[in-house]
Amino acid sequence: MTVSTALELRNVIRRFGTVVAVNDVSLNVSKGEFVTLLGPSGSGKTSTLRLVGGFENLDGGSILLNGQRIDHLPAYRRDTATIFQSGALFPHKTVAENVAYGLRMRNVPKDAIMKRISESLDIVRLKGFEARYPAQLSGGQKQRVALARSLAVRPAILLFDEPLSALDLSLRLQLRAEIKRLHDELKFTAIYVTHDQGEAMAMSSRVAVMNAGAIEQIDKPETVFHSPTSEFVYTFIGESCCLPVRVTSAGIEDKKGQAVGLRLGERLAEGECRIYVRPSRLRLISEAALLPNQLTARIHFIEFLGDLYRYHLKAGALELAADHAGSIGHGVGDEIEIGWRNEDMRVFR
Amino acid sequence: MKKTFSLQKANRRNFLKGTALAVAMPAIIGRACVSTAKAAFEGESLIAVSWSGNYEQVFRETIINPFNAKYNTKAETVGGWDQIVSQIKAAPADNPPFDVTVAEEYISSSGLAENLYMKTDRSKIPNLEAVYPWFYETRPDKAKEYGIPFGGGTCMLLIRKNLGIAPDSWSLLWDERLAGKTTADSAAWWWTLSVPAVMSQLSPGLDEMYDMSTAEPLFQQLDKLKVAKWFKDGAEQANLLNQDEADAAMSYSSDAYTFMTQSPDEYTVAVPKEGASAWADWYFKVRGTKHNDLADLFMNYMLEKETQDRFLSQSLIFMARKDVTVPAHWNGYPKSNEDYHKMFQIITMDGWDKINANYQAYDDRMKQTIAKTSG
Amino acid sequence: MTDAVRIDDASYETQRTAQERRKLLAPWILMLPALVIVLVFFGIPTVYMVRMSFNLHMDQRLYVPGFTFEHYVNLFSNPLFTNAILTTIKLALVASLATVVIGYAFALLVWLKPARWRLLFIGLALAPLLISEIAIIFGWWMFFPKNGLLSYGLLSAGLIHEKISLMYTEFAAFVGLVYVTLPYCFFILLSIFDGIDKRLLEASADLGASPLKTFREVMLPLTWTGILVAFSQSFIWTMGTYATPSALGPDTLWTMGFLIQEQMLGKHNWPMASALAVVLVIGVAAVMVVTRSMQSERTSFHV
């Protein structure tokens, strides 16, 4: 444990009946760090966050905030502040009253409250909205008020519970950048829960990928993206194609036992395995010929994605997709060559 | 603000009670001295239960108000009927809901069985001297020491005038001309049952009512009634008549008086020639009353000639005093103790003891009658 | 801040147990006032009543302390009481059925009408709740009989030539009973309707279903549990009401509520009245248990 550790989870366990929602999770968050919990729904990320916030009871392990054990404290005695998915603004209070709420609960003097309201609203660029009621705000504005409300109490850690998931795409991108900017400016400590890897990559100091109640990998976004340590992380981050194959002494077969035209640069051990490649890293036709790994496949259909064309390909029972800028001059039914580099391929058994 | 006011009222009452006791001692011993009594009971309150309805109104106007004016007291009356006994019984023994209650024989009987009333010190009620002995002659010994007789009510026959039928016999209730147009009491069914008992001269008084075997023929007589609808209380009776649902009714003195005064041209009322079943209105001090002396004063006041005259002038009941002035609207008011005996057949307290021993059987039988006689 | 983390296990434990005790105690502290009211002012009188139902009734007294099953035996052997039990159940069944039908139609109407009518209708539906039962009885009393408003109105309009009366009929009793229970039914059903997406109707019509078919295929299944709950609520309610049917209905409409009142006040037979009350309350409790289980099914169905 170092001086700069803000939050520490030690072997945290949370059960709902027979389901283990959080399974022996340990995590350190340093001061000023922005850690994202990323995972599909049901992976335990929200439960973990709610345990930190004090909305759920721990079934095992401990939680420390600034070196003090807090897992026995109720939510209102923890120095955390949550930004909820829906904003969870108090509908009967004005924007200013919402922001002032946490300060009043902490018995901050009145003039100091006034000052902090204006500061906080300034930060989230909502000056002049003080007297409005939440019903008079747009979705994005609501979330910004929620952010201001949480920032105003200057908590030891900010907890974001999928705050952008209810917004539409453009607003989401806008607010995402805003949170990023605020973090750069204010250097607050935060845990951010999301299932959107774009958000996770864009904002985080570190990303913790969660699966089935446990953290599969935690590291910088780039590392998680480029060097996933597990099959789950690899498949969850970024797009990927899976080629389930059997390696025999005779060559490589698909699941049905038919030989496929797959030629690999490195020899694989015999037996069943899954080869993963990302559509963006596949090269087609002439570009493919230079690469160590190659596959002959038939074009199944073609999607136009704007900047790219996505070619859906079939080789025996194997299916994969490859992106290519511009047309390659081949149509549906044509057989083409695909190639990729060794470092763009992962094999899991 | 109201709250503090009522608290003040209570305090003042307690205070007055204290001073009343201290200051008024000689007055109470000396009794009957009006000017001292006035000072003694000033501001003290007393609640007397009278029958609900018109009776209550007349009671307030002719007794309560003049009494308060005379003694500067705060006497009040509330109406009551079948809940009286239960109400006293349910209340704590030392804090009854009212101080004085009206009671006919049934309420007397069940209240006495439960020890809910207090004995009367005759020496404090000098006016008892002027009362018809009939009241005491129709009471069993066990009850004679309790309460005072004030008057009494009787069953009456009421018929709509425009039918041109004079209410001179109870048999009219069975008359073809009134078939499907009569009404009688199904809640206090004993009065209804007493009608055929009054008509039959088989046994003295209403004695045949008191045994299930001899009452059966009376019930069979009732089975032949053709009622429009039975009534359960005074309001229903009034509604049946007012709404033209019924043209004739077995009614009671005070209800009948209401009909007579409210619509003098509409109904004709009388005690038929056979006489009528009746009850005596006794007034009891309720056990645990905190206004014992005032209650005595009040009960004596109820028996004063002016009081009785005032009440009689606005009612169709018969009074306890012998020397009352009979108003013009009261045709055939009894003139002597013998007249009382001839005209009024009381359901006696002894009778009540017998009926009550078999109450459920009577009630079941009456419900059969009701089932048989209603559509 | 602190350089090393110090976890004082003992103080943590005491804090934690204190916190947990607080958490365990909290609901009971919150429930305390309600429980005091119920346990003290309902529990104790109920115990008295149950005890009372085993007392003797003799000598013109309201009750005589003792122990007998006589009143319960009487209750289930005397045709007066057994018939009253049947009458009560029958009356409650039919009245609740009528209440549910009218309440359903009313709630449907309010649900389908534009929102600006809504407040007005809700105010209307509240009216029977807000008016004293005496006033309601009194009102129908002046409407149904020969000299009532109905007869007078029809006569003045020349629709009839002789005064008519609907007073003191089972119909009048039903009209009064339904009037009293309608609001409860209405609000339960309205809340169910409010949980339904109105676009379902359009979708169904879009698929070519006639309104009747839409009702049968879409609305009825969606509101079915609500109907059951509304029905049982009305049923419980009508079981206990006695003043309205007894004042408006025919002579022979003897319900349990009426007999309790009669035994208690008129006949001064407190033990019998108590026995009747005990049986009535057990019946009501049984219906409530069933309703409660239906309600939990409903919520689990929705979630």
Next chain:
Amino acid sequence: MSDVAPRGAEPLVLKVLALAFTVFIVGYILVPILVTVAMSFNDAAMIRFPINVWSMKWYADFFGSPQWMDALENSILIAIGTAAISTTSGVLCAWAFQRFHIPFRDMWYILIMMPLFMPGVVLGLGVAIAFGGISIGGYAFYGSRELVMLAHSLWAMPLVFMLMEATFKTIDYRIVEASYDLGGGPVRTFFEVVLPLVSTGIVSSLLFAFVISLNEFVMALFLTDRDTQTLPVLMWLSLRSAGTPRLAVASVILALTVFTCLTVIMLWYIRQLRKVAR
């Protein structure tokens, strides 16, 4: 083609039916009210139609009678007390049900709801017998307004509880969590966030409890004394003898008391709604 005709015809039939039903239901609910109001202006002593002479005679009679006015005052005081007691206890209890895990939940639920379905005469007599003799600090319980309030709460509190249990289910629980999260303890959260969120429910609860108490007469009959007798008790006693238009007046006054409260509350509610809604 063939399905076009019935599609056009059926809505018409439905429209007519809906209109007929609207007329029916409005009439049904208003009839006893209007009849009573009309009758209260009858000059005659008897309640029957037609009304030949209209007057305010019975209103003058009502307001001139100290007995009836005292009763009205008692009724209102008791109703206010009942509303306060039953709303407080019912709301807290419903919140406990919403917020916490309670062992034997259904059993408590039924226990709390039971009194609502007990006949008034049983409750009234039972409470009178059980508590009639008790006095606290020299203050006799029997006949006190407080005892009647508590007895009326036996009906009002379960209703409040039922209403609030449903109301609490409608609030977005995350808003409550947000309050905890910002440091609001359970008590402050309850008063600052939860109560305002369910203000309509609270107001309805107050109103219902007030109305139930204002209209109840059987329990009050057994628990009141000379100083605390309520208006419906007097009405009930006079209904048992001949009915006069005074009863209609009393009904109208009772109803007016309720409707005045309702109007005030409605106005408040609409103002509140304007503030919070878009």
